[in-house]
Amino acid sequence: RSKSQSGAAIHFYAHDMSAGTRDWIELEADLRNGLDEDRFEVHYQPQYELATGKLAAFEALLRFRRHDGLLLSPGDFIAVAEESGLIEAIGDWVLQEVTLQIADWSRQGLAPVPVAVNVSARQCLGRSLARRVEQALRQSHIAPSLLRLELTESTAMGDVDHVAALLADIRALGVHLSVDDFGTGYSSLSYLKRFPIDELKVDRSFVRDLVSDPDDAAIVRATVALAHGLGMRVVAEGVETVEQLNLLASQQCDLVQGYLFSKPLPAETVVAEGLLMPAEVPTRNLRLIRS
C-alpha cells in the first residue's frame, strides 16, 4: 500500500484513531441527536436554610440519557458539550426547561421556590446569554427572582469588562447570581467587587474534611466572613454528615446542600416526596385546631 493513495492514508488515520477519540466523536453526535430526541433531563437538589431548616432553593443539575439508555452525569458529557459548542443549545434547553418547570409547579398550587441553573464560561462569551435568559423568563411568565445562575471563577478569568457588563444586564432582569465552587479557581478576588454577585458556594472539596482538617475549617470560616462582609449569602455544597452540618452552623453558614438532605431528584419525585408546600397554607384551620 502506498501512502500517496489518499484512500490508504485515510484508512491509516482511522485505524490509528484512539478509542478515546472515537468515544468523543460518538458522544458528540449522540448529544446533538439527544437535543432533538428530548433525551436531556434536569434533576433538582434542595438547599436548606440552616437557621430555620426551611427549604430555600433548588439547584438544577443536568442529566443525559445516552442512546443505549444509560443516564450520564455532567462529568461524563459536559466537556464534550463545551468543546463542540453544543453547550449553547443545551444551556438554552436547560433555561427553558427550568423556567417552565417553575411555572408548572406554580400552576399546581405549590409555593414558589427559586431554582439555580449552572452556566459554563463558554456561555458567557457573547452577549446572547442575557437575551436567552430574558426570553426564558418572558416565555414562562415566572418572577425573575425565582431564577438564579451559578457561574464558576473561570468565567471571571476571561474578559472581565465584558463579563461585568453581561452579568449587570442579567442582574438587572432580577435574576440572582452565585459563584460556584468558590476557592477552587485561579481568578483574583477583585471580580467580587466588579460583578453583581449575591451568593458564594463553598466547594465540596472544602466541606469534605471540614471536621478533621483545621485548614478546611479556616477556609470555610474565611469564606463566610468574606461573603457576609460583602453582603452575600454562603451555601455549603456536598454536606454529607451531621458533624459537617453542626460545624457549618457554628460558622454562620447560611444555606446547606448535600446528600445528607437529598440527592438531586427528578421533578416528579420533588412533588411526590412532598418537598414543595401548597401556596395557600390553611392558617385559619391551624388556629381553630389550637383553640
Ligand code: C2E
Ligand atoms: P456543581 O454545580 O458544583 O454541582 C454540585 C455537584 O455535586 C453535582 O454533581 C451534585 O450532584 C453533586 N453533589 C451534591 N451533593 C453532594 C454530596 O453530598 N456528595 C457528593 N459526593 N456530591 C454531591 P453533578 O450533578 O454530577 O454535576 C457536576 C457538575 O456539572 C456541576 O457541579 C456543574 O458544574 C456541572 N453542571 C451540572 N448541570 C449543568 C448544566 O445544566 N449546565 C452546565 N453548564 N453545567 C452543569
Ligand code: MG
Ligand atoms: Mg452548581
Ligand code: MG
Ligand atoms: Mg459547586
Ligand code: MG
Ligand atoms: Mg463542582
